[in-house]
Amino acid sequence: MSDRAGGESRRATLSRRTALASAGAAVLAGCGVTREQKATAPNPRRVPVAPSTTTSLPGGPARYVASGPRTANGVALTFHGSGDVTLTQQLLTSAHQLSAPITVFGVGTWMQANPALADQILAGGHTLGNHTYTHPDLGSLDAAGVADEIQRCAQVLEGLEGTNGRWFRPSGIVVPTALILEQAGLAGYPVSVGYDVDPLDYQDPGSAAIIARVTSALRPGSIVSLHTGHAGTVEAFPALVQLIRSRRLEPVLVGDLVTR
Secondary structure (H helix, E strand, C coil): CCCCCCHHHHHHCHHHHHHHHHHHCCCCHHHCCCCCCCCCCCCCCCCCCCCCCCCCCCCCCCEEECECCCCCCEEEEEEEECCCHHHHHHHHHHHHHCCCCCEEEECHHHHHHCHHHHHHHHHCCCEEEECCCCCCCHHHCCHHHHHHHHHHHHHHHHHHHCCCCCCECCCCCCCCCHHHHHHHHHCCCCEEECCCECCCHHHCCCHHHHHHHHHHHCCCCEEEEEECCCHHHHHHHHHHHHHHHHCCCEEECHHHHCCC
16 A cells, blocks of 8 residues: 555645645744755655554544554654754655655644645655644643644645545654544544654754664564654664664555554
8 A cells, every 4th residue: 555645636736735835824933944845856665564454444443553563574764743844854855865765744734834845745755644733732632622633634634635644643642542542533544653662852862862762672563753853863864774774674654564
């Protein structure tokens, strides 16, 4: 199953991206937004792996998944998408040069303010998923608040790529509550994607610490939690890809490890 958005879908939503760009101008400066650039990178290589065989019923609660099967020959490098756009573009350049696909769970306001960056992520063969609209502590909200955050981000993704992004990761909480899983399922997300490797890169410990922490926890089928907009993470990225390949594994998309 491919996670790449089709060219026709992206062309069909150009007018919607234009509208989103205008709406995104109102995003708070705390998102760390800078100028946008268009994509030029072709799709990185894809490596088949053994996906999970468990699926969720349509409309039922999402299921929480923290890793792929340990028999897989891939590792998913996933990113919480927000912050400095220039650093994200540097990350995408490295991903292209290394033929290393990534999965970006974008914050809705960030994607809305930067539709060209979202298009660059998709054009590079990467996956763009739902990380809520404003990045609240989702576990502290009631059902209406959770539903609003997930659905508003899904609407942004619909405008950018013509789908809801297919994959969801809650903000402000690692293991989702039953309420979050219920609302994610109702919004069309059968899976809530967690992670089993967390180097705490958002604390800016430096690239060496990030690499060491991933090295100690990495296993076949791992899902690694990382963040765009952090210089140490961007600096560490090539070494993380090298680490994965040194263990005879490959960086893959979440959809190559986990089925819906």
